[in-house]
Amino acid sequence: MRERALTFGPAELVAILTEPDPGRALDGAPAFVTLNSGILHRCGASRIYVQIARALADEGFLSLRFDFSGIGDSEVRPGSIPITERFIQEAREAMDYVQSAAGIDTFILGGLCSGADGAFWTSLEDERVTGVWQIDAFCYRTAEYRVRRYGPKLLKPSAWIHSVRARLPDGEMDERDEEQFVRPEYRRVFPPKEEVASGLSRLVDRGVELFFFFTGGIEEYNYAEQHFDTFPQLAGRAEVLHIPECTHTVTGLDHQERLMHDLVRWAGRFAPSSGSVPAG
Helix, strand or coil: CEEEEEEECCCCEEEEEEECCCCCCCCCCCEEEEECCCCCCCCCHHHHHHHHHHHHHHCCCCEEEECCCCCCCCCCCCCCCCHHHHHHHHHHHHHHHHHHHHCCCCEEEEEECHHHHHHHHHHHHCCCEEEEEEECCCCCCCHHHHHHHHCHHHHCHHHHHHHHHHCCCHHHCCHHHHHHHCCCCCCCCCCCHHHHHHHHHHHHHHCCEEEEEEECCCCCCCCCCHHHHHCHHHCCCEEEEEECCCCCCCCCHHHHHHHHHHHHHHHHHHCCCCCCCCCC
């Protein structure tokens, strides 16, 4: 395995290219491109992107992880374009670089959280993408989700008391209650479910392979089959891994190992000699 730092594209985005040893490289296999999560740089949360790139190199896959403009070591890009468009543009520039430098013309995009979002949007715009893996992708609550989340609370008097007290006017809550019930928090904005459903259908129809990993750190997901219940078109066409004990940033070493094991196994379907492997 060899790793080297480089810059690419008009904005000279900073990247790390991880290449397999020549004897292990898979001729004709797609390259992996990994996208930033939020303001985290190319190492990823808990250095998970580094670990994934090296595990993939051991299996013969080349990968590129880079910093979007204005994140990590990449400079701010001149001009102003919407963030979704910038993600797509710069992800495509990353693929252009790999295609020019390594002669690879198919790609697998992935990432955590907003990196997962960027992989989804880019895959819809660029048919060089043949696979997408996402950690805590867009997801939506189902009837079973609500039963699992709220059902147990219906039988707990303390839950009813807390619910009522949380809705009292501000003047009727003491400082402890205010801290407990109305603490502000950042929430990621999901697009309408119908928009995501349409996009996933397009990817499935195009034959794009899909791998989803949902952690216990995303409030909108609470059981293994939820993604299939939300998007029935994925049944038999995608893999879903759900570890409810896992944090959103995959801090547990055992959870990191499980993710890499399943992701590398899934990547094996892109090895030229392996043929197509049914989704499980």
